Amino acid sequence: MTVSRALNNSKEISQKTKEKVLKACKDLGYKPNSAAKSLITKTTKMIGLVIPDITNQYYAYISKGVSSYLEKKGYGLILCNSDRKKNNEREYLNFLTEGRVDGIIILPVEPKKEDYEQIIMHTPMVMVDNFAEGLDISFVANDNYYGATQIIEHMVKQGYRKIGVILGSKSSTASNERYRAYKDVLEKNNIDFDTNIIIYSNATFEDGFNKAEYLINRGVDSIFAINDTVAMGVMKYCYLKGINIPKDLGLAGYDNIEQSSMFPVPLTTVDQNNKLIGEISAKILINQINEKSFKKETIILKPKLIIRKSCGEDN
Numbered sequence: 001m002t003v004s005r006a007l008n009n010s011k012e013i014s015q016k017t018k019e020k021v022l023k024a025c026k027d028l029g030y031k032p033n034s035a036a037k038s039l040i041t042k043t044t045k046m047i048g049l050v051i052p053d054i055t056n057q058y059y060a061y062i063s064k065g066v067s068s069y070l071e072k073k074g075y076g077l078i079l080c081n082s083d084r085k086k087n088n089e090r091e092y093l094n095f096l097t098e099g100r101v102d103g104i105i106i107l108p109v110e111p112k113k114e115d116y117e118q119i120i121m122h123t124p125m126v127m128v129d130n131f132a133e134g135l136d137i138s139f140v141a142n143d144n145y146y147g148a149t150q151i152i153e154h155m156v157k158q159g160y161r162k163i164g165v166i167l168g169s170k171s172s173t174a175s176n177e178r179y180r181a182y183k184d185v186l187e188k189n190n191i192d193f194d195t196n197i198i199i200y201s202n203a204t205f206e207d208g209f210n211k212a213e214y215l216i217n218r219g220v221d222s223i224f225a226i227n228d229t230v231a232m233g234v235m236k237y238c239y240l241k242g243i244n245i246p247k248d249l250g251l252a253g254y255d256n257i258e259q260s261s262m263f264p265v266p267l268t269t270v271d272q273n274n275k276l277i278g279e280i281s282a283k284i285l286i287n288q289i290n291e292k293s294f295k296k297e298t299i300i301l302k303p304k305l306i307i308r309k310s311c312g313e314d315n
Contacts, residue, residue: 046076047285048096050089050106053204054081056229057257058274059107062128065278066105073286075102082109084169084202090115097123103285108132110171124288126281130173138288138297140281144174147270147303148181148224151252154268155222156189158311160250164220166211166230168203175200175226178254182224201230208233216243222250222311228257228269231310235263246312256306266308273301 005013006021049066051059067077078101080092089109096104103124108115111132119125126138155163165182168175179198186193197220201207208230215223225231231253238245245251245265253260256271280299288294307313 043102044100045074046078046101047282048078048080048092048101048104050080050082050092050096050104050108052082052084052107052109054079054083056227057259058227058229058255058272061257061274062107062278062281065275065280066282067278068275069279069282070286073282075286084109084204086110093119103289105281105285110169111135111173124285126285126288128277128281136296138284140277140284140297140299140301141173142272142277142301142303144177144303145181147254147272147305148178149185150303150305151254151268151270152182152185152224154305154307155224155250155252155311156185156191158222158250158313160222160311161191162194162197162219162221163250164197164199164215164218164223166199166201166208166215166223166225166234168201168226170200178226201226203227203230205229205233205236208235209237212237216249220249222252224252224254226254228253228255228260228267231267231269232259232263235265235267246310250311252311260306261308263310265310268308268311268313269306271304271306273303277301 002013002017003021006018047070049063051063053059063079070077078096080096082089082092086109097119105126105128107129108127111130113132113134116125116132116135116137120137126140128140131139152163167179183193197215197218199211199214201211203226208225212223212234223234225234231251234251235245238249243249251267253267253269255274256269260267260269284297
C-alpha cells in the first residue's frame with residue numbers, strides 16, 4: 001500500500017518515504033504495469049485519434065494540436081490512419097473500443113449515424129470536420145461555406161468565369177458545403193453553372209495531378225481544389241505540360257499548409273485554424289471524459305482567406 005501511494009503521489013505518506021520508494025523503483029528498474037492499473041481504475045489515460053490521411057499536412061497539424069493538449073493533461077495518444085477507407089476506419093474503431101482508450105477523436109470517412117451510434121453509448125467521442133447527420137455528438141469544424149465563399153468570390157474578382165472544381169467525396173460535409181458556396185457565388189455573379197467542370201475525388205496529390213488534364217481540356221480558366229495537396233498535384237501537372245500559373249490558369253487551394261507559401265508561385269488558399277481545431281477537440285473530449293453528464297458542443301470556427309499570387313493577383 002505504501003508503494004502504491006508513493007507511485008500515485010498520494011498525500012497520505014511523507015515526502016521522505018515517497019522519495020525512498022521512488023529511489024528503490026529506480027534502482028530496481030521497476031515500472032508500473034499500466035494494463036493492470038487500468039483494470040482497477042477502468043481508465044487508460046490514452047486517447048484514440050482517427051484521421052483520413054497521415055501524409056496530409058492539414059491532418060498532421062490537427063494531430064499536433066490534439067497531442068499538445070493531451071500532453072498537458074497527462075494523456076497519451078494512439079494515432080490511426082484510415083487512409084480514407086471506410087473499412088480501415090471500422091477496424092480502428094473496433095481496436096480502440098476494446099478498452100484501449102478513454103475516448104476517441106475522429107475525422108470520419110463517409111460518416112453515417114448508424115456507424116457510430118453504438119460506440120458513443122459507451123465511449124466518449126468528438127467528431128471533427130465531417131458530421132454524421134442526426135448523431136448526438138460533439139462536433140468541431142470550420143465554416144466551410146464561409147471559407148469557400150471567400151475564395152470563390154476572390155477568384156471571380158480576379159476575372160475568372162469558368163472555374164473548374166476538384167472536390168473530395170460526395171458524402172463529405174466539407175465538400176458539400178464548399179460546393180454549395182461555389183454554386184451560390186456563381187449565381188450571385190450571373191456566371192453560368194456547368195456540372196461538367198465539377199469533379200469528385202479522394203482529395204489526394206495524385207487526384208490533383210490526374211484530374212487536372214480533364215478540366216483543362218474542358219477550357220477552364222482556373223481551378224479551385226478541395227485542399228492544398230490536390231492543388232499541388234494540379235501545379236505539378238501544369239509544370240510538366242508547360243502551363244503557366246497564373247498566366248494560363250488560375251489556381252486556388254484550401255488548408256494553408258506550410259508548403260503553400262513556398263512554391264515558385266505561392267498558392268492562394270484558405271487558412272483553417274488546423275492546430276486550434278485539434279486543441280479544441282481534445283479539450284472537449286477530456287471534459288466529456290471527466291464529466292459524465294457533459295453537454296455536447298458544436299463549435300464552428302471562421303477560416304481566413306490567404307491571398308498570394310496563384311490567381312493572378314500581380315496582374
